[in-house]
Amino acid sequence: MYLETDAIILRVVKTLKGRMMVLLFTEKYGKISAGAFQRVNKQNSGSALRPFAFGFYELRKSLGIFQINKSEIKNGFFSLGENLERFVNASFIMEFTEKLLPEEAPFPALFELLADFLRLIAHRTRGFDTLVVAYMLKSMQIWGVTPELDICSLCGATQPGSSGFSVKHGGIVCNNCTTESENIDILLKDELIYMVNFDIVKVMKYLIQHPLKHFEGLVLEDSMAKKLRMIFKEHAAYHLDISMPKTEYFLDTLT
Numbered sequence: 221m222y223l224e225t226d227a228i229i230l231r232v233v234k235t236l237k238g239r240m241m242v243l244l245f246t247e248k249y250g251k252i253s254a255g256a257f258q259r260v261n262k263q264n265s266g267s268a269l270r271p272f273a274f275g276f277y278e279l280r281k282s283l284g285i286f287q288i289n290k291s292e293i294k295n296g297f298f299s300l301g302e303n304l305e306r307f308v309n310a311s312f313i314m315e316f317t318e319k320l321l322p323e324e325a326p327f328p329a330l331f332e333l334l335a336d337f338l339r340l341i342a343h344r345t346r347g348f349d350t351l352v353v354a355y356m357l358k359s360m361q362i363w364g365v366t367p368e369l370d371i372c373s374l375c376g377a378t379q380p381g382s383s384g385f386s387v388k389h390g391g392i393v394c395n396n397c398t399t400e401s402e403n404i405d406i407l408l409k410d411e412l413i414y415m416v417n418f419d420i421v422k423v424m425k426y427l428i429q430h431p432l433k434h435f436e437g438l439v440l441e442d443s444m445a446k447k448l449r450m451i452f453k454e455h456a457a458y459h460l461d462i463s464m465p466k467t468e469y470f471l472d473t474l475t
């Protein structure tokens with residue numbers, strides 16, 4: 221059985237006897253693990269088998285295992301390696317995406333989002349966090365776990381103001397619930413609650429309403445981006461049941 225598809229390389233692990241395992245996010249078939257030879261030949265350019273590479277791949281399945289038969293690089297995103305912060309942030313998104321994806325189930329909207337993310341971060345010189353939080357939020361939108369920002373996630377009040385964000389309840393919490401109402405008991409037990417102001421909710425709405433490409437020149441204030449990153453990380457972990465990438469810990473040491 222042969223498959224032909226565009227794909228982005230999420231991860232590469234070298235194995236024995238000059239072979240490697242390549243984790244691909246394919247456009248047509250979703251996440252696939254495939255074996256490949258490390259040596260470069262006519263069929264396989266080395267750069268198409270590196271992390272972040274975007275290319276065209278021909279895969280063959282035999283005895284239940286995929287092999288990369290042929291690969292053609294379209295964009296290696298080599299500039300990712302030229303700046304440590306850019307590289308670590310892009311690595312974080314690759315790991316995050318890997319965790320979001322089930323095996324061998326197509327996710328074209330997320331594939332397109334990841335391709336856009338790589339194109340944008342490859343040219344960015346600052347504000348990498350902005351792109352990371354935008355990607356996290358847009359990928360959660362694709363999964364159908366967009367944070368609730370229009371009504372209070374506890375009592376359903378339609379003009380909630382914006383005093384808190386409850387990860388467990390999936391959205392903002394109104395002033396009434398955070399002060400006197402009977403819901404205060406629920407909130408006090410909720411360790412995943414963040415104080416948020418009007419600006420942060422406005423930014424979340426802005427990110428939800430526009431495509432990723434729209435944020436090419438957008439750089440959020442550092443403290444705002446950090447807070448959003450923390451909220452989205454918890455929101456994704458809680459609602460999509462994923463553990464956070466290891467890169468996250470490395471990132472903490474950088475900032």
Ligand SMILES: [Zn+2]
Nearest residue numbers: 372375394397
């Ligand atoms: Zn409320």
